Amino acid sequence: MGRACRIFAILCWLAATSAWAAEVQDVRLWRAPDHTRVVFDLSGPAEHKLITLDNPSRIVLDISDVRLKASLSGLKLDDTPIGKIRSGIREGSDLRVVFDMSAGVKPRSFALKANAQAGDRLVLDLYDLTAATVSQPPPVTKKVDAGGRRDLIVAIDAGHGGEDPGALGPNRLREKDVVLAISKELYALFEREPGFKPTLIRGGDYYVSLKGRRDLARQRQADLFVSIHADAFTRPQANGASVYALSTKGATSTAAQYLAQRENAADLIGGVNLSDKDDVLAGVLADLSMTSTLDTSLKMGGSVLGRMDSIARLHKRSVEQAGFAVLKSPDIPSILVETGFISNPAEARRLATRSYQQQMARAIHAGIRDWFSQHPPAGTLLAWQKQQGGQQYTIARGDTLSDIAQRFNVSITDLKSANGMSDTRILVGQTLKIPTS
Template identity: 80%
Template structure:
């Protein structure tokens, strides 16, 4: 064989090999309140088609020139409208994936190009028929007592979720898991408090866009939006907890700017284009309402930071500011709490433990209570209680007198004196008077 022929054979083999080199390296599935998301991790971009078929109901995804290297059998289909997932080869090298459906859905699909956070992906979203999207979740009504006094609604946002794991730490520790655990602890604490009504923006392991998180807080008529994170930095030595508010100008530090850029890039992982216009914020940043909201955010964030100082080393002793997209609500005070650097081995070990997660939740909770006890919104139960010179608390399972005293920023002796208690014994269902602080 001549040299020219040999080169032609080799080139032909390389072209053929490259054409067949694209692989489905992994398949992941998440269930959100309103839809099921399936993500195909790819070794390179692909062409695909999505087809909906009836009798029986099926969603078919055809992917051209690709090889399935991942397992479909291991995907957990519980609580999803998918009864079975099958796959097969057609037209030579094309892959067909069939979702057998047990309920009607509205399917959507899109490809995502590789970026700094993730590789090439194909995303299939199966929206429950007739359900509101997660970003259009029904509002949570502010409960009102017989006197017309309402609860204070706290929107608790656990950062990241689903195919967006956030930052990673040692031993496969993932930010999305740590912050959801802290968010649930904070939610449980606020549920015990008379006059407060917490709501979780993300209640499970699924993705919500940054704008979607703000929209959920607004639709649920939140009085405060608190986003919980545990980020990473370029140096593993970086450590300390922080509280951030929105900046309408520049960031207050290099770290603040870096973390804001990292958090804002989360939408790249979830498939939201960063170039999409932010209609909510347009023309509002210079508004007086935004100025008032920012002022409250900074002062409330300061109360939370003071409480966090009792259990963690602070990265900075003041509330920092940067252009965090998730904080861009012009009408809701919003703070972002960095519970620590998951990239720091020491802090990662603490963040992985339930005891530290509970401590962090209690610190955030105490800071929120400090602010709203001193500055309750008009028309709320706390505002009425402040006018009466105090408030009441009903004992719940697991409560101790010292915990209640710490929660309301009073001493155990003050609680005993105002309630006529000779010792620290309390019972579930008992109502305590809380002295004004």
């Protein structure tokens, strides 16, 4: 190569690399019930500045020394307060992204450092000022009947979501989708059952911080928190379902400890602002109330495990314990259900089917119901039913005896004999005694 060529090559190289410190490789957008999240995937760390402008309302994001390689035009803005997104270059090498807003928001931005699962990211959260523009479950209040008996509130937490896909299985199966489907089935089961009021902690594809999940459960006055997950392991042979509770000391096994570490890393992947960071103090866990809460969690977990035994191979036969951040509510019994290994090809195939998701939801539902019907908190409909000598069910239009038997996990024969029935004919409005299964 001649000297001139060499100089030319160096100039080209300089032009290609030195102008920008990093690149925006992808831009992703998630809509949550109360905010819109825009994530910029960067090839390296970058400084940024957030500016809010009025008339017309705009949010401006200036990112120093980066080049936009991704496209902004494919982002789905339906249901968001963003009208349009534009970009331009500022001061030679800075990127300016302008969000033309159609509704007022409170913006917040923060950078996330690269970690084992994800690269450097810049997160822009736009919090809605007005009522949510997407459908979200109505606020849950403890429903009280004429006799002053209230419903039990079950907080159902589908793990991961949004930017955090959770464990990944064959054929692009993602934990966040599987567990949301199971959670919705579980919600439907509790919704149909008198004495229970379910609430979904995550109702769609967006991320909620681990602390945010606990906060929502407390706000909704949950009597129980159940977090739904699907496991993954480096060995594809690993399989089976398991149930976990919090440990205030060490983990009960290295596998449980490993799992808790992985689940706790969700905030790093899902993207959590400093203000959402977990502030549960070790002292809270030493609290006396925690001891009894934990005792209930362990027993209820055992009850769920017992029901899962009939539909799945159990990975562990007893409830395991580790320091799961999402289970650290001092006053709400909390369990985490690993519904199976998404990394196991056969189990992943099953977990992807609606029928298995329903079976799994039925087992979890039955396990929780078993526990509460034996140990109902005072003042609940279930406590009253227990006093009366068992559960009752009033037949609604469209019910069949086999539906009811399945819902309460009792056999049709037992149901018939408990009610002195000779056939399976039922009448709308008729009240059936549900035998204890």
